[in-house]
Amino acid sequence: xxxxxxxxxxxxxxxxxxxxxxxxxxxxxxxxxxxxxxxxxxxxxxxxxxxxxxxxxxxxxxxxxxxxxxxxxxxxxxxxxxxxxxxxxxxxxxxxxxxxxxxxxxxxxxxxxxxxxxxxxxxxxxxxxxxxxxxxxxxxxxxxxxxxxxxxxxxxxxxxxxxxxxxxxxxxxxxxxxxxxxxxxxxxxxxx
Numbered sequence: 001x002x003x004x005x006x007x008x009x010x011x012x013x014x015x016x017x018x019x020x021x022x023x024x025x026x027x028x029x030x031x032x033x034x035x036x037x038x039x040x041x042x043x044x045x046x047x048x049x050x051x052x053x054x055x056x057x058x059x060x061x062x063x064x065x066x067x068x069x070x071x072x073x074x075x076x077x078x079x080x081x082x083x084x085x086x087x088x089x090x091x092x093x094x095x096x097x098x099x100x101x102x103x104x105x106x107x108x109x110x111x112x113x114x115x116x117x118x119x120x121x122x123x124x125x126x127x128x129x130x131x132x133x134x135x136x137x138x139x140x141x142x143x144x145x146x147x148x149x150x151x152x153x154x155x156x157x158x159x160x161x162x163x164x165x166x167x168x169x170x171x172x173x174x175x176x177x178x179x180x181x182x183x184x185x186x187x188x189x190x191x192x
Contacts, residue, residue, distance in 0.1 A: 037081040040074050044172070045089045046180060053172060053182040056089050072184030074158075082158040084186075088151065088172055095150040097173045101126055101141045101186070104165045111171065111181075117141045125159045163190035 043057035055071035076082045088094050102117050118141045127134040130147045137143050148154060154170070169183035 037083045038074075038076060039083050039085070041085045041087065042072055042074075043087045043089045044072075044170075044182065045091060051180065053170065053180050055182070055184075070184050072182060073187065074185075075187040076158055076160045076189060078189040080189075081160050082186075084156045084158060086154040086156070086170060091172065091174075093150070094172045094174045095152070096145045096148050096154045097171045097179060098145055099128070099143050099154070099156065099168060099170045101137055101143075101166050101168045104167055104185070111142065111169065112140070122162060122164070125161050127157050128154060129157070158186060158188065160188045160190060162188055164188050 040058065042055060044053045045056040046052075047054045058071065074082060074084055086096070088096070098111065100111055101122075103119075103122060117139060118137060123137050123139075123141075126143075127136045128143050128145065128148075129135070130145070135143050135145075145154065166186045166188070167183060168186055169181050171179050171181040173179035
């Protein structure tokens with residue numbers, strides 16, 4: 001019986017992605033791209049007029065986000081997953097209320113029924129973990145965040161199984177009659 005023998009492993013950084021190259025003796029080599037998640041952080045605050053959420057800071061690897069790169073747009077590179085963290089900055093008493101994801105192209109979002117929204121496989125592609133439970137979008141792409149504690153960061157997990165651009169909107173409220181939102185994009189390059 002012949003055994004597969006790894007004779008060398010090397011790592012390189014190629015366009016921000018760690019690439020592992022395995023040397024397999026006479027059989028040549030193969031490459032595995034780093035499957036680990038991108039972890040962008042997006043800090044949100046109130047606009048000067050107080051009527052909407054605005055991006056007050058972004059950090060981490062946002063990947064490729066095709067022009068125009070609207071603040072809050074997250075590009076998820078091919079073969080990667082993303083764990084997108086949203087923070088509320090200088091917004092004491094506010095909390096995240098809901099987030100909606102809808103496959104483009106679509107008109108401006110309004111947290112109502114959207115057609116088309118997400119096909120079942122796309123619904124499975126996103127979730128928020130609240131109190132140990134994975135909360136996936138409903139048929140309209142909406143994830144209700146009422147159980148998320150006040151002031152707690154929201155982490156949206158994106159498994160990036162499809163090459164697809166999504167519109168998303170995220171809403172924060174201080175009480176049921178006083179809410180603000182923003183609506184940037186997520187550009188997935190897929191895992192195929």
